[in-house]
Amino acid sequence: MNRDLLGRHRAVLPDWLALYYDDPIEITHGEGRHVWDADGNRYLDFFGGILTTMTAHALPEVTKAVSEQAGRIVHSSTLYLNRPMVDLAERIARVSGIPDARVFFTTSGTEANDTALLLATTHRRSNTVLAMRNSYHGRSFSAVGITGNRGWSPTSLSPLQTLYVHGGVRSRGPFADLDDDAFTAACVADLEDLLGHTRAPAALIAEPVQGVGGFTSPPDGLYAAFREVLAERGVLWIADEVQTGWGRTGDHFWGWQAHAGNGPPDIVTFAKGIGNGMSVGGVIARSEIMNCLDSQSISTFGGTQITMAAGLANLAYLLEHDLQGNARRVGGLLIERLRSVAAQVPAVREVRGRGLMIGVELARPGTGEADPAAAAAVLEAARSDGLLLGKGGGHDTSALRVAPPMSLTVAEAEEGAAILERALLSLNE
Template identity: 85%
Template sequence: MSDLYGRHKAVLPDWLALYYDDPIEITHGEGRYVWDAAGKRYLDFFGGILTTMTAHALPEVTKAVSEQAGRIIHSSTLYLNRPMVELAERVAELSGIPDARVFFTTSGTEANDTALLLATSYRRSNQILAMRNSYHGRSFSTVGITGNKGWSPTSLSPLQTLYVHGGVRTRGPYAELSDAEFIAACVADLEDLLGHVRPPAALIAEPIQGVGGFTSPPDGLYAAFRRVLQERGVLWIADEVQTGWGRTGEHFWGWQAHAQNGPPDIITFAKGIGNGMSIGGVVARAEIMNCLDANSISTFGGTQITMAAGLANLTYLLEHDLQGNARRVGGLLIERLRAVAARLPGVREVRGRGLMIGVELVKPGTDTADPETAAAVLEAAREEGLLLGKGGGHNTSALRIAPPLSLTVAEAEEGAAILERALRSRVQ
């Protein structure tokens, strides 16, 4: 056990989990690569849990952060803040929400917490619809709407949560249906549920479930849900903490795959926009955002240094069409991994879109999750210089692939080759 690992265990919570039997300390990075304290280089296919969205040590972002730090780092929201206004203007325009207002936080948890505060206050209801297999954060309120028992340490909650079916296409009672039949069955289930309860405040849903293992419904499900919800005045909150900013390749936001009847009422975001800096936020139309009748701030939300990073990172992403790169390179990577998986009975599914890819492992010949093998593949890939994530609603048996969006074709092939060897050595 390393000295740093021993010190970690002595002063930090047991539930603050570390990857790998021999945890590594990452000391620096460049592009799509990082280095550990021993000097070993790794191709990063997880990007700090999707936070390093563009590239490690991106010069445009580090320059913006350095220049802003030389002027002022923080003044709070009690004073006018030019970088915050400028980033809010851009996010509001990109959101697609008419007359949008933006509130910045420091994390996705805090963003979802804020969305819940807005929705319940606006609707005068503490009842929330959430998806099974979902994850929305680690605060008391967001744990209470998380539909993944591995990330829900308590059933206590200030909210009454009802869990809706449809976030996982290939498991559950409707898995064998066609996409159209699947959507119709989920909508019928939602309508039946709403017939038994008072109208809820909102439905909160990840377009692609992140911690759940990069699972998703057929395109159009949430649009169909929204038609039912709008009849009852129920809001739709799109949790874009992991899908936002072009990662899916086909769309800038994940909700746009379900956009037949317009944008959500509320969008939350975090993770990648700061390229590693702590930025989260909420976008909502003005009447919802302005419904609070008491003071509310986020002390560090919208601080100048993180806003400078967000502006520089968003500009780089758009000017270099990283959404298009995610579509092209991610599409090649998914097909490469599906070809590998076709010869391995222990790989149940390769799913996702763009550079948001899940590889679900099971015991061969069954649908039973195989978290032990998933952990072994993670270790084997690390040994060869590839960092992956893991997740899933069935005992963490899905490998999660989400590299920086500037990933090249050569790097995608490098990572796929390492992962193929790791899978072949560990999966039956």
Template identity: 90%
Template sequence: MTNDLLGRHRAVLPDWLALYYEEPLEITHGEGRHVWDAQGNRYLDFFGGILTTMTAHALPEVTKAVSEQAGRIIHSSTLYLNRPMVELAERIAQLSGIPDARVFFTTSGTEANDTALLLATAYRRSNTILAMRNSYHGRSFSAVGITGNSGWSPTSLSPLQTLYVHGGVRTRGPFASLSDDAYIAACVEDLKDLLGHTRAPAALIAEPVQGVGGFTAPPDGLYAAFREVLHERGILWIADEVQTGWGRTGEHFWGWQAHGRNGPPDIMTFAKGIGNGMSIGGVVARSEIMNCLDSNSISTFGGTQITMAAGLANLTYLLEHDLQGNARRVGGLLIERLRAVAAQVPAVREVRGRGLMIGIEITKPGTDEADPLTAAAVQEAAREGGLLIGKGGGHNTSSLRVAPPLSLNVAEAEEGAAILENALRSIR
């Protein structure tokens, strides 16, 4: 049956719509931190539908909220008052840390970033954007135009002029050998030099931890130092929290807070985990930025009642059960366990991350050369052992991505680490 579905998939869907594994699997249902495929095999899920199943599969509180809302009304558009949308916007505005915040809901992180770019360019009356090397911000025309990862940017055409800034990948590039303080200073000087050769940009958009880029990150404080330079010139800072938000990094509720000594970003985008699988994205911005558009706009499906009900229930569960704290505690144990294993596997260049957002970079032993075939082999071996993980990275997708639901418990972390250990050792 799976082969039949695969053939049908290939007959009607684009060739560039990637599938994991040599024998792609069909996931039929899930519960907690586990999913099952069409053959009845159970897997520990350490990727959560690309960091989207944030709390747990089939979380009763969320499924109940969705079912009850579906029994009342599913959708009405933003042309009518919408109580669940207002309630979720109120909570997110308060949690964002952005003063006098306004919230606009979309259906995806791509659309959220697209909206943030619209706001920034309209507010600043500039179509120049600063973005980070190795970055990813979505699949819309404007988003791929600012993506700093060539593997995810299929066209050089763009409505925006994009200038790429150094600093998002701590252990590669010309400043990798420097101390953290010297690294930040060098990146700031690079930014200043870049700004001296261009007209005033609208904004810098940056992921606090680069998701598709392989869970890479700069030293804490880099974006705070960047913001000092940007603020002097009136340039906005957009924090792309599509993958880092809601406590996933453990130490902070938002990724930008690791760089927050100069206050919150001007604009913040979010998506993925807040809906726990329902399609929610959004933008938070100061009111004068959000309200700068001088033409009409709506969102047909952004903020629809059923997704807002899911988001409210999911956010409530996350906060009441301190899943940020759980990500810090369990994620810390998982990272240390994986680093101990990696020290004995020459193909592992680095285990990095924080909380339950962990990257394992695979290279050819003794070199910095990417080894995507070996990374794929580890992913296959993990699946054979009953564990699902992701891939990414700016160097030919040679990084493994580990991002379980935030309710992961210690026993499940140990189980997943043991499977990963066997998978990694199988490539020696």
């Protein structure tokens, strides 16, 4: 069955549309933290559709809200008043930390980042953008143009002038041997030097934890230090919270809060988990920034009634069940468990992350050189043992990405860790 579907897939879909596994699987249904494939195999899901199934598969509260809304109306566009969209915008504005916040809904994180770039460049009258090395912000023409990860940037053409800044990766690069304070100071000095060689940029866009980059992050406070330098020049700070938002990092509701410094970002983008699988993205910004456009606009599919119903139910469940606290507690146990395993496997260069956003970077022992073949082997071994993981990293996808739904139990964390332990130990054979 899979071979037939794979053949049909390859016949009609682009060659560059990536598939996991030598023998790709078709996922047919899920429940809680588990999914099943077309052959009836059950898997513990530690990737959640790329961090999108945030609370749980087939969460009753969300499926009920979607079903009930579908029975009333699915879509009308933003040309008409839309109560679920207003309800969700009010709730997101309240939890955003941004004063006088305005919210615009999109269908994806790519579109959210695209909108943030439009707002920033219009507000600042500049098409120069600062981005982080090893970053990823989506697959649109403008988002690819600010992506600092060569594996996900198929063209150098761009409507923007992009300048890349040090700091997104703590354990590689010219400042890796410095302590956290010295690392931050060196990155700030590099930013100041860079700004001395260019016209004032519109904004810095940065993921608090780099997702596709392999769950790398700078020391806490780095972006606050950047903000001080940027604010002196009127440069905006865009926090790309597509993967880090809604409490996934455990310690904070938003990833930017680890870098709060003198206040929240000027613009926050979000997507993925808020819809728990429904297509929801968006932008939060201060009113003077959001309202800077001097032409009309609409969104045909952003903020549809059915996706907003899902977002409302999902956000309510997350807050009422303190999934941020669960991510902190269970994620803390999981990362320590994986670090104890890593001590037995020379191929593991680093276990990093926070909450339920954990990266396991693999390298050739004794060299520090990326080992994408080892990462692929572990991905396959874990799948054959009933565990789904992700991959990423700026060095040839040599990092495993661990990001289960945030309702993960301690028992499920231990089950997944045991499977991953066996897969990693197989590298020693």
